[in-house]
Amino acid sequence: MNKKRDRLEIIHDILYVVREKKDKALQTHILYKSNLSHQMLTEYLSELLTKGFMIEMTDKKGKKHYELTDKGYNYLKDYNIIRGFVDSYGLG
């Protein structure tokens, strides 16, 4: 049985999908892989864009996709340490 994910884990999952898609992730890819409702995903994407974890790009056909910034890559790289610290003090 899966436990309920917290914010940090959901952010990790979204950024992970974007990285796995080699920075060419469409919103539908993220929606499918991150297991979130459309409304929740929109809120998270808006937060991640505002806080500079990723950027939104538009290709020649007008399709939007997402790319990670350095901050996004650092989050994924340091996730285990972040998780350990946050869990220790119940900050999640």
Place this chain on the structure above:
Amino acid sequence: MTFSTLSPTWFFGYDVVMELAFAITCLVISLFAFKIFKVTDQRQIKLFGISFGIISASYFAQSLFNFLIISELNENISAAIELNSVLLFDAFGILVHVILMTTGLAVLAYMTLRTEKARIFWFMLALTMLGIFLSVNKIYMFYLFMSLYCIFLVIHFTENYFRHRQGKTLLIALAFLFLLFGNIHFLISVNHQLFYVIGHALELLAYVLIIINLYLVLRK
């Protein structure tokens, strides 16, 4: 009532070193929390970093003023002049330590509430400060409030342990339990000096556990 009179004379100097060690430990935790905040942008983590930063400053102040008192006492004993400056250092040192430690623990307690309403924090802080500074025995009241905050934090960290049953969460729950016991000993030390020493020993144990936790987190 002063800190210097709470401490037995043979413990002068040891308390300064221990308080300095607590200050450095809290500073390390605070800086680490800010490093994590920079990556995550989570408000809880920022509040946590701020609280440990303020607690660190309170220990630095306590250590510095206790050091100044000891230096001044040694000088005055040899020069046989009046001890007004000692009393001044003591009173000012207590004031700075009480204000910073109260604010630091209030921020930490506020952080556990997971609310965005800043008014709750200011209400908690004002209530605590008024309770301390309007009481007859300010030191006693200070340690009483600190013990109450610690009880609140022990409950939070124990609940956290039951949510994430890991060695790391257990270490933090135990650390805050030792901090609570330490504060209770400081409360009693107003009448019995030995409890001031035991209070420091318990705090030392708590900060050792916090450092072990940080080591385990970084070892991943």
